[in-house]
Amino acid sequence: xxxxxxxxxxxxxxxxxxxxxxxxxxxxxxxxxxxxxxxxxxxxxxxxxxxxxxxxxxxxxxxxxxxxxxxxxxxxxxxxxxxxxxxxxxxxxxxxxxxxxxxxxxxxxxxxxxxxxxxxxxxxxxxxxxxxxxxxxxxxxxxxxxxxxxxxxxxxxxxxxxxxxxxxxxxxxxxxxxxxxxxxxxxxxxxxxxxxxxxxxxxxxxxxxxxxxxxxxxxxxxxxxxxxxxxxxxxxxxxxxxxxxxxxxxxxxxxxxxxxxxxxxxxxxxxxxxxxxxxxxxxxxxxxxxxxxxxxxxxxxxxxxxxxxxxxxxxxxxxxxxxxxxxxxxxxxxxxxxxxxxxxxxxxxxxxxxxxxxxxxxxxxxxxxxxxxxxxxxxxxxxxxxxxxxxxxxxxxxxxxxxxxxxxxxxxxxxxxxxxxxxxxxxxxxxxxxxxxxxxxxxxxxxxxxxxxxxxxxxxxxxxxxxxxxxxxxxxxxxxxxxxxxxxxxxxxxxxxxxxxxxxxxxxxxxxxxxxxxxxxxxxxxxxxxxxxxxxxxxxxxxxxxxxxxxxxxxxxxxxxxxxxxxxxxxxxxxxxxxxxxxxxxxxxxxxxxxxxxxxxxxxxxxxxxxxxxxxxxxxxxxxxxxxxxxxxxxxxxxxxxxxxxxxxxxxxxxxxxxxxxxxxxxxxxxxxxxxxxxxxxxxxxxxxxxxxxxxxxxxxxxxxxxxxxxxxxxxxxxxxxxxxxxxxxxxxxxxxxxxxxxxxxxxxxxxxxxxxxxxxxxxxxxxxxxxxxxxxxxxxxxxxxxxxxxxxxxxxxxxxxxxxxxxxxxxxxxxxxxxxxxxxxxxxxxxxxxxxxxxxxxxxxxxxxxxxxxxxxxxxxxxxxxxxxxxxxxxxxxxxxxxxxxxxxxxxxxxxxxxxxxxxxxxxxxxxxxxxxxxx
DNA sequence: AAGTTCACG
DNA sequence: GACGTACGTGAACTTC
Numbered sequence: 001x002x003x004x005x006x007x008x009x010x011x012x013x014x015x016x017x018x019x020x021x022x023x024x025x026x027x028x029x030x031x032x033x034x035x036x037x038x039x040x041x042x043x044x045x046x047x048x049x050x051x052x053x054x055x056x057x058x059x060x061x062x063x064x065x066x067x068x069x070x071x072x073x074x075x076x077x078x079x080x081x082x083x084x085x086x087x088x089x090x091x092x093x094x095x096x097x098x099x100x101x102x103x104x105x106x107x108x109x110x111x112x113x114x115x116x117x118x119x120x121x122x123x124x125x126x127x128x129x130x131x132x133x134x135x136x137x138x139x140x141x142x143x144x145x146x147x148x149x150x151x152x153x154x155x156x157x158x159x160x161x162x163x164x165x166x167x168x169x170x171x172x173x174x175x176x177x178x179x180x181x182x183x184x185x186x187x188x189x190x191x192x193x194x195x196x197x198x199x200x201x202x203x204x205x206x207x208x209x210x211x212x213x214x215x216x217x218x219x220x221x222x223x224x225x226x227x228x229x230x231x232x233x234x235x236x237x238x239x240x241x242x243x244x245x246x247x248x249x250x251x252x253x254x255x256x257x258x259x260x261x262x263x264x265x266x267x268x269x270x271x272x273x274x275x276x277x278x279x280x281x282x283x284x285x286x287x288x289x290x291x292x293x294x295x296x297x298x299x300x301x302x303x304x305x306x307x308x309x310x311x312x313x314x315x316x317x318x319x320x321x322x323x324x325x326x327x328x329x330x331x332x333x334x335x336x337x338x339x340x341x342x343x344x345x346x347x348x349x350x351x352x353x354x355x356x357x358x359x360x361x362x363x364x365x366x367x368x369x370x371x372x373x374x375x376x377x378x379x380x381x382x383x384x385x386x387x388x389x390x391x392x393x394x395x396x397x398x399x400x401x402x403x404x405x406x407x408x409x410x411x412x413x414x415x416x417x418x419x420x421x422x423x424x425x426x427x428x429x430x431x432x433x434x435x436x437x438x439x440x441x442x443x444x445x446x447x448x449x450x451x452x453x454x455x456x457x458x459x460x461x462x463x464x465x466x467x468x469x470x471x472x473x474x475x476x477x478x479x480x481x482x483x484x485x486x487x488x489x490x491x492x493x494x495x496x497x498x499x500x501x502x503x504x505x506x507x508x509x510x511x512x513x514x515x516x517x518x519x520x521x522x523x524x525x526x527x528x529x530x531x532x533x534x535x536x537x538x539x540x541x542x543x544x545x546x547x548x549x550x551x552x553x554x555x556x557x558x559x560x561x562x563x564x565x566x567x568x569x570x571x572x573x574x575x576x577x578x579x580x581x582x583x584x585x586x587x588x589x590x591x592x593x594x595x596x597x598x599x600x601x602x603x604x605x606x607x608x609x610x611x612x613x614x615x616x617x618x619x620x621x622x623x624x625x626x627x628x629x630x631x632x633x634x635x636x637x638x639x640x641x642x643x644x645x646x647x648x649x650x651x652x653x654x655x656x657x658x659x660x661x662x663x664x665x666x667x668x669x670x671x672x673x674x675x676x677x678x679x680x681x682x683x684x685x686x687x688x689x690x691x692x693x694x695x696x697x698x699x700x701x702x703x704x705x706x707x708x709x710x711x712x713x714x715x716x717x718x719x720x721x722x723x724x725x726x727x728x729x730x731x732x733x734x735x736x737x738x739x740x741x742x743x744x745x746x747x748x749x750x751x752x753x754x755x756x757x758x759x760x761x762x763x764x765x766x767x768x769x770x771x772x773x774x775x776x777x778x779x780x781x782x783x784x785x786x787x788x789x790x791x792x793x794x795x796x797x798x799x800x801x802x803x804x805x806x807x808x809x810x811x812x813x814x815x816x817x818x819x820x821x822x823x824x825x826x827x828x829x830x831x832x833x834x835x836x837x838x839x840x841x842x843x844x845x846x847x848x849x850x851x852x853x854x855x856x857x858x859x860x861x862x863x864x865x866x867x868x869x870x871x872x873x874x875x876x877x878x879x880x881x882x883x884x885x886x887x888x889x890x891x892x893x894x895x896x897x898x899x900x901x902x903x904x905x906x907x908x909x910x911x912x913x914x915x916x917x918x919x920x921x
Numbered sequence: 922a923a924g925t926t927c928a929c930g
Numbered sequence: 931g932a933c934g935t936a937c938g939t940g941a942a943c944t945t946c
Binding site: 570575576630631635655657660661662665670751752757759761764821826830833834837841870 | 932933934935936937938939940941942943944945946
Binding site: 024593627628671673678837840 | 922923924925926927928929930
């Protein structure tokens with residue numbers, strides 16, 4: 001037996017878990033030989049990362065192996081033939097990849113282990129037992145709940161998805177029992193994926209309660225007759241044998257002989273030859289390049305060239321925790337010397353409007369960052385607070401810096417920090433926002449979250465919020481994070497933010513994005529922050545009434561639907577509904593969706609309803625009411641902030657590729673209006689006492705902008721003469737105007753904005769493709785400049801890979817070069833639409849920025865802007881100021897494009913007022 | 922986590 | 931000759 005001078009550490013990779021994750025994460029690629037290799041590639045990159053990262057760790061492994069399932073049969077099938085019987089066979093394009101994946105493992109000089117009759121979990125258990133007996137530390141890379149049974153001192157799981165360790169504590173948090181009891185819990189619960197029966201009616205909650213009450217499974221089964229709940233008692237008695245069988249099935253076997261001696265798993269350097277051979281055989285050229293040119297591979301003799309590929313590496317131990325005044329003064333002096341600082345606030349709530357400050361992190365140069373805790377420790381009196389900075393002192397010291405006009409503050413999504421800090425009397429300015437920089441430079445290329453940008457630019461995976469605070473119910477708020485961990489996380493965020501700024505800011509001018517950043521997006525965060533903080537009042541009583549009315553109608557409809565269907569089923573399940581309608585009931589209609597399911601969407605149901613199927617109209621009504629109840633009346637009540645009594649949405653500045661805002665938690669940009677019953681939801685948005693809501697919306701702004709960018713004289717003239725634009729189109733296309741032809745013309749006008757296709761238009765208008773094509777041809781005949789605009793735009797996007805608005809907002813469309821026709825055509829339609837939708841967004845954003853100063857100048861500071869819904873702004877106005885406010889708002893909105901863009905068409909603004917949002921329309 | 926549906930501009 | 935269709939969002943729900 002070999003002796004190790006260092007403390008031995010064994011890492012075991014659950015290979016099967018990795019395979020399936022790689023398969024689902026990646027598109028179906030093929031290798032050089034034309035065989036499917038998406039999973040092979042994914043697995044290879046994961047292994048690469050793993051091998052590379054492992055070397056960087058302090059407790060680097062001395063032993064390392066990847067474990068695979070050998071075949072689909074294990075001893076468990078002998079025990080219980082139905083075990084995993086419901087599992088569909090692996091996808092057919094995955095099957096040929098299994099042997100390649102084992103080959104990949106060996107190419108990295110890593111042992112690949114499997115054993116007939118045993119599952120990977122069992123082999124892992126066997127190695128773990130032996131290693132622990134020999135005094136090893138063991139880490140199992142898997143998030144499989146069965147493997148969590150193994151957790152004990154010196155053995156942890158590492159969850160590769162969330163990048164965090166899973167120990168006893170996490171198991172208790174997740175399941176409510178210690179790892180030793182997990183087998184009993186899993187046996188009681190059962191597992192549908194593995195077809196482990198368990199005890200009916202027992203889920204995770206009941207199982208953990210029973211275990212904590214009675215100690216273990218056999219005690220529970222023995223004490224079953226005493227249990228109070230009749231159904232549970234009966235099930236525990238009746239399914240006693242099933243429970244015992246389930247216990248055997250979930251138990252991991254740890255006493256089989258090892259397929260390879262433990263000593264054979266010792267970590268060696270990577271032999272480059274087989275690795276390069278493998279990569280080149282598969283045609284993984286980017287990886288080959290990284291492994292090539294005589295450079296050594298990831299683990300080879302501990303060299304650092306992989307880590308050095310990013311400009312400067314990240315060292316979490318270099319970050320400082322600042323808890324005394326002197327240290328803070330040193331940082332402030334450094335900020336004044338440098339002239340700029342990256343700032344990030346840590347709080348106890350993701351919702352900025354409710355968040356308390358927990359700490360602040362600062363960074364003044366790459367690699368140099370600190371964290372200043374000021375709100376750690378629990379909030380009840382008994383909880384001890386750690387040594388940290390006094391909150392009031394911190395605010396007093398930081399306020400002059402954050403408000404100093406000569407110091408640039410850099411944030412990643414700085415709107416959040418502005419909202420938090422404003423509640424401590426700090427108004428941050430001037431500022432840059434790295435998220436907005438990225439958005440204005442690279443919309444359409446990738447996302448703009450910090451983790452994604454860090455990985456992209458620095459090849460560095462930041463410490464995840466999840467790994468610090470956990471997820472789901474067991475998540476803790478940041479004030480409960482121990483300060484050393486908080487420093488590593490928070491200071492790193494400031495460090496990354498600073499580095500992103502240094503990288504992205506210079507690109508503004510070289511990429512031609514200065515105008516859109518400076519004139520449209522950068523001024524927005526404080527404006528939107530104030531809107532979010534203002535919130536809007538909802539009438540909870542009215543919403544409650546609506547909810548109960550909906551509930552009543554929904555259950556009535558349910559009964560009627562069941563009668564018509566002749567059976568009970570989950571109406572909310574499209575799968576079950578499709579089977580009932582088109583299977584059991586035998587209604588006409590075919591398989592529609594990609595996954596082979598019957599389509600049951602509005603169009604289908606309306607078709608059935610028109611054919612006289614009573615059940616279809618009932619389902620449509622049921623759907624409408626369920627939607628209104630669950631998404632609106634129920635949900636909005638829960639979103640009322642207890643402190644303000646109002647609902648505060650969060651607007652995302654980078655949510656849409658085109659420059660539009662988006663709204664979340666709750667989304668207040670999709671409140672119903674199109675149906676009578678839906679509009680009642682909108683009526684529940686009300687003005688506060690003595691005020692009215694004012695809604696101002698741009699009339700047909702996108703069509704006007706299309707007319708402008710295309711310079712289509714016929715359309716421009718029609719707008720100038722205030723003609724009904726859809727009626728005009730109807731007249732041009734059909735020679736006459738009535739309700740029907742105007743509605744069709746309206747559809748066509750929209751189709752133009754969206755990038756028309758004969759098929760799409762045909763479906764919408766329920767005509768054949770040829771008539772649709774004829775209509776499109778006629779449209780272009782009458783409005784030739786529109787066709788010219790489309791052609792020009794497509795030429796441009798094919799040449800440059802992006803389109804842009806007159807304000808310089810770019811949308812990148814890399815799919816324009818796709819070899820797949822459908823992807824390419826989709827990109828073409830986006831290219832036609834993005835400049836128009838984007839310009840509309842630019843204009844309303846400029847109006848929003850100018851609105852506050854304009855109102856203030858007119859003595860209307862009490863008018864509050866509350867919401868933006870793409871072409872509409874909602875204000876709350878004191879009753880007596882209504883008439884004075886209207887012309888100010890109208891003028892700002894109409895002139896918002898000036899002076900950068902002189903539109904060849906007027907923008908019209910329609911204004912309505914009322915006590916509710918519904919009434920203001 | 923993906924797929925389906927549906928609310929809005 | 932087949933493909934699969936409007937553009938942009940977010941939330942709830944079921945299924946795997």
